[in-house]
Amino acid sequence: MKAPAIDKKVLYAYLEEIKDPEIPVLSIIDLGIVRDVVMNEEGELDVTITATYTGCPAMDMIAAAIRVEMHTLGFKKVNIRYAISPAWTTEWMSKEGKRKLKEYGIAAPDKRFSIPADGVECPRCNSVNTRLISEFGSTACKALYQCNDCMEPFDYFKCH
Template sequence: MISDAELVAGVGAVLASVPDPEIPAVTVVDLGISRGVRRRPDGSYAVVLTPTYTGCPATLAIEASVRSALDAAGYGQVAVVTELSPAWTTDWITDEGREKLRAYGIAPPERGAAAASLRPEVPPACPQCRSLNTQEVSRFGSTPCKSLWRCLGCAEPFDRFKCL
């Protein structure tokens, strides 16, 4: 029989391999969508997920991907639950996740930006050339949780995670 610690570690390793369906360069752990494994009052375990925002259209795809990965790894007994409270925040993106987003061409907000403001005064750095000479083009980007920006230095467009 596997210990509780081994189950939690094994499920954590599975979660760390599940890519986000909209941004496959990062995992559900990198984005902070996976809030971990919890023991429930009945003694069973559940993976807790929080989407990047309440109406995220990828929520069902994320749940299905996590369920599939858990089943394939032999963790079919672990439930997958979605919790909307507390709401996801960009502060939950890991440092590794922030670097993966930059490498993928998406500007993540700096840690702590969510607490400061929904529209910070400092523009995001271009993920291509790191210039701060950037401009928001549209409040809505390739997905509802991102806005569209362009760099006035290198002329490249890029998405930016909204500070939530």
């Protein structure tokens, strides 16, 4: 029996519900991790995702979360495919995603700081009088900063 076709937009909306386990304000759509989702005639779902960094430990959790969410919605079979190329880039992060990052206290990727340096805008007080502490932060995708004005330490989501 042919399964009724479901619009891609709807499928994407379902996936929007799945959050990054390390930055729970961002969905996997905001992050640009989902490269494609297709439903075939048997109603099986093919979801193609890509890792942010090769060693990102969240990938297995994200794949598991996609299966659980989609099974809950009634999809019987969910195939997860991993794409390596083209390589993930922060250019794929949505505007909404960047806004949510800042609200959460993480400075969003900024092209002027594709190589991390002093001056990334503090997500708390908006000062640019900030300094780079380390290019490696609490996860592979972030660098560690401190604001010289409000003194708060903060993470910067690195351009990639």
